[in-house]
Amino acid sequence: MIKTVFKRLGIGVLSLAVVAGGFAAHEWHADKPVMLRAFLDRTLIKMALDSPETLTSLGVLESLGINGHNAELDDDSPEKGERMLKELLEAREVLLSYDDASLSDDERLSKDVALYLLNFMEQSKQFRYHNYPVNQLFGIQNGYPSFMQAKHPVTSVEDAEHYLSRLKKVERKFQQNLRGLKLREQLGIIPPRFVIDRVLEEMTAFVATPVTENILYTSLDERLSALDSLDPKEKQRLLAVADASIRDYVHPAYQLFIDYFVALKPKAGSDHGFWHLPNGDKAYQASLQLFTSTDYSADEIHQLGLAEVDRIQAQMLTILAGQGIDTDAGFTAAIATLAADSRFYFEDSEAGRQQILAEYRRILDEINAGLGGAFTIRPQAGMEVVRIPEFKEKTSPGAYYEPPSLDGARPGRFFANLYDIRATPKYSMRTLAYHEGIPGHHFQIAVAMELEGLPFFRRMSPFTAYVEGWALYAEQVAWELGFQQDPLDNLGRLQAELFRAVRLVVDTGIHAKRWSRERGIDYMQANTGMATSDVVAEIERYIVMPGQATSYKVGMMKILALREKAKDALGEQFELAAFHDAVLKNGALPLSILEQVVDDYITTTQGLAKAG
Structure with missing residues (x-):
């Protein structure tokens, strides 16, 4: 469960290591930086710098000519997870040492939000292995090819070489994940049998797919074909290395998991709720x-x-x-x-599926142009509608959203599932x-x-x-x-x-x-x-x-309740766009802290009305 928090932070842990250059040496190295924001940003920058895949997802260092991280994969070992937890709980103690009286309103809000997360980590650390890291929805077995296809940039031969490097290093990443799975098995945390059936079906089909039809090959092929200046012989060389790497490194990595889950299956049961796990009721309440x-x-x-x-x-x-x-x-x-x-x-055809994507785009263009006075804050990043990759759409949800990169090179993406028309x-x-x-x-x-x-x-x-x-x-x-x-x-x-x-x-x-x-x-x-x-x-x-x-x-019911609270308190002073600004301008918040923010918006609006 703790890892869930880490992963959610890691999606964009930070907007960038480049900011590190703006820190004074003292703020970067001190046990307790003078500025609270320096401490908070430094903590997450260090986490991002220790995560090559996060740096790739953020997509900012590349614009500075820094791209060596794109040749590496994250350390997914249980030991790395334990070190991360230890470092974050140590950061919690430093955060507590900042006196509220010395902080601005925004800084106190940042401290409260950070403490909410870190306190939860402290309180629920006993449940950090209560999860199924490999399942029919997510896990390294489908996350890795999706990451390589959607996040790893291929705009040059060097990018392609980094892509090949990541193909060759994937077996180590699978081995690290496997150690985590075995640790959970020792703790009695084994997924239900149907989950094992699903992932075995998925991984067996992945390995059985001809290499030249594998998404790791076709994705590289498509993007190399888009490089106008690439010599055809160089393209063929890169694709030949990819072919060999998928056979020699990727397939053996998947076989490690296939062998493990085949052996695990007889130990799995048909009880599906968390209640059947050790301390499962308490783990579910924490979840x-x-x-x-x-x-x-x-x-x-x-x-x-x-x-x-x-x-x-x-x-x-x-x-x-x-x-x-x-x-x-x-x-x-x-x-x-x-x-x-x-x-x-x-129509249940490829043409019909393309019509669905086109209709989604039309609907979104329409509302984007017609929101009028309901929103003052609008995103600058663009958004596109794409199909969920076919290799994983059978077990994927109906749709999901993927955020844009921070440098604007990659737009936000609405992934639509078109498996069942x-x-x-x-x-x-x-x-x-x-x-x-x-x-x-x-x-x-x-x-x-x-x-x-x-x-x-x-x-x-x-x-x-x-x-x-x-x-x-x-x-x-x-x-x-x-x-x-x-x-x-x-x-x-x-x-x-x-x-x-x-x-x-x-x-x-x-x-x-x-x-x-x-x-x-x-x-x-x-x-x-x-x-x-x-x-x-x-x-x-x-x-x-x-x-x-x-x-x-x-969450929806809480936001609606807060909107009604603001309407009742402000009467004619209530403006929908202003309420939306109050909700959106602070980023995502725990619901209890969101209520404090809306209360402040109400008080401020009432004060301005009286002053006017």
């Missing part, structure tokens, strides 16, 4: 705290979900009845009638585009990354309830602003919100109330009307990411 940034119990979240499911279904039935659909047989039957209508799907009804597309793109994840994450004057960690803060709560809130804002005037588009929005409410029920059901995987599937299928392929993928996601799915609805 709920991590992802919701609240102290809500599993039972409180479960009951909240049941109530929200009833409320949202009632609204959906009203819309369905208004569309002439028979609702007498109940919610599930009514949704099934709608889902069976072929009018709401694109019936998982993308036309009436749900607007809502999904608003969630992943504008004004959802792209607005919030890209804006946060571009904020000036904040410590870098606050531009990349890993508070899921805020980040996902904002994206779900953005779906409702788009509807309120008139972008879903078709009742069926609004039905799609409500179905997406219902989906998040159901998550509250099934996540807590599986991990705290001892539901089976099958019971979770049955409940979600009966109460959402989603495509079966999506339901199975979602339930299996919750099993390997306990608590994460509860963050969306908890």
Whole structure:
């Protein structure tokens, strides 16, 4: 679980090592820098400098002619993780030594946010191995090729040589991960059998794919072909080395994992919730705290979900009845009638899939041009819509967002899953585009990354309830602003919100109330009307990411409650754009600290009104 926090920080741990050059020597080397921001930035810069893959993802050093890190891979050993935890807990003690009275308001907020993270690490360190690092959704087995395809730059022969270097070093990285898996096995933390089946299927297919069709080969081939000045013989040399490296280094690395999971499978069971692990109930409560940034119990979240499911279904039935659909047989039957209508799907072909991507782009262009006075802060980074790579789309979620690079070279990306065409009804597309793109994840994450004057960690803060709560809130804002005037588009929005409410029920059901995987599937299928392929993928996601799915609805409801609080307090002085500025201009925050920020915005606005 602790590693989850590390990974979320590591996505962009920092905006750049270049800032290190701006630190005075004392601030860089002192046990306690004079400036709090210097200490916070230095801590994360040092972490970034120790992570070649983070430096590549940030994509800033390359503009300075520094790119040696692109030939290296991260140290993923358990020992490295323990050292990182030790260093961060030591940083917590230094942070506590800064006197609040000597800090500005912004500095106190930064200290509070940093302490929230570090205190959680201290309190939950006993659960740092309560996770399944290799599963059907994520892990080195699909993260490595995705990283090489999407993040590793290939704009020169030198970049390509670095790419080849990373191919040759991957076996060591797999060996380091394998040691972590064996440590968890010794602690009794073994994934359910279906997880092992999924990853074995994925890795076996990866190794069985002809080398020249492997994404690690084709990605390099495509990008070398785009280099106009590259000599054809040089290209063939590089591709020949890639071919040999995939055979000699990549395939053996995957075989290490295949052999391990084949041997592990007989030890795995069919209990799917965290409750069955050692100290599993406490580990799950810690996970709920991590992802919701609240102290809500599993039972409180479960009951909240049941109530929200009833409320949202009632609204959906009203819309369905208004569309002439028979609702007498109940919610599930009514949704099934709608889902069976072929009018709401694109053609199940490559042309149809390209039409889906084009429609997403049209929807996003439309809302980006029409947000008007609802937002003052807007991201400068661009955004593109792309298909989830086919090699992993079968077990991937319906969509996800990938942030832009800090230098602007790589835009934000909305990845759409096109595996099952019936998982993308036309009436749900607007809502999904608003969630992943504008004004959802792209607005919030890209804006946060571009904020000036904040410590870098606050531009990349890993508070899921805020980040996902904002994206779900953005779906409702788009509807309120008139972008879903078709009742069926609004039905799609409500179905997406219902989906998040159901998550509250099934996540807590599986991990705290001892539901089976099958019971979770049955409940979600009966109460959402989603495509079966999506339901199975979602339930299996919750099993390997306990608590994460509860963050969306908890965060959304908190942001909506804070908006109502601001409206009630400010009356005619309330402006939606100003409220959005208050929520967005500080980066992601724990929900309790977000409430303090909104309270300050209310007080400040009231003061200005009185002064005026």
